[in-house]
Amino acid sequence: MKSTLYYLLVFLLFFGCKNESGLTFEQDIFKSETCAECPEISIAIPKALGNAKISRTINTALEEELISLLSFDDEVEVSSMEDALKSFKSGYLELQQLYDDEPTGWEAKIEGSISYEDDSFITIILDSYLFTGGAHGYTSKRFLNFDKKKGVELENDELFKSTEDFRIFAEEMFRKKEKIPEGKSINHTGFMFEQGSFYLPENIGFTEKGITLLYNPYEVASYSDGAIELVLPHSEIKKYLAKKPKS
Structure with a gap:
């Protein structure tokens, strides 16, 4: 009887917490x-x-x-x-x-x-x-x-310990993905970043794959180029995050 009561309490405790934090x-x-x-x-x-x-x-x-x-x-x-x-x-x-x-x-x-x-x-x-x-x-x-x-x-700034540190890392990954040579303008391959400097998009969000940086059409490229996305895996971004989501 004691054993049954113990497991029942554990069951209720576990699922009660799970439901409380869930949506x-x-x-x-x-x-x-x-x-x-x-x-x-x-x-x-x-x-x-x-x-x-x-x-x-x-x-x-x-x-x-x-x-x-x-x-x-x-x-x-x-x-x-x-x-x-x-x-x-x-x-x-x-x-x-x-x-x-x-x-x-x-x-x-x-x-x-x-x-x-x-x-x-x-x-x-x-x-x-x-x-x-x-x-x-x-x-x-x-x-x-x-x-x-x-x-x-x-807000986007609240996601990171230092937005500037993350921006520097994101630019490095963006250049690598888009094959933009180091030392060349970020617009070297046809992008349209204002003042020729890389900046983070307004749209930054978590997915199961990591964090997505998303530039909608017209933001940094022509309409025909569509949305420009950069997906950074959880393992690569966790040190930049103010709080670490579970991945």
């Missing part, structure tokens, strides 16, 4: 109205369940990103997803009134997924495609990093 998600889906005058909108993102601080932080951050992507009138305050969807539709209808011979509708496709999670960290990536007229649409990715224990979103 549960459901898929949140937004779609446009079905009508001839409506832009095509398809959004599917993870929604953190529960009332924990980290859940509220994640959901707020994702909503803010979606609002930023879909808002098309700087003079109108947009504070909710409902407002953002209306803003996107209004922007399309206003353009149609100005250019009624424009045959192509607008489109927004956004998908969110968890690219990394352990007991302390979680990274969510948003893949988006927006078409609002012109020759082609715009594809982009956005990494959002969170400290689960503190319940806060992390």
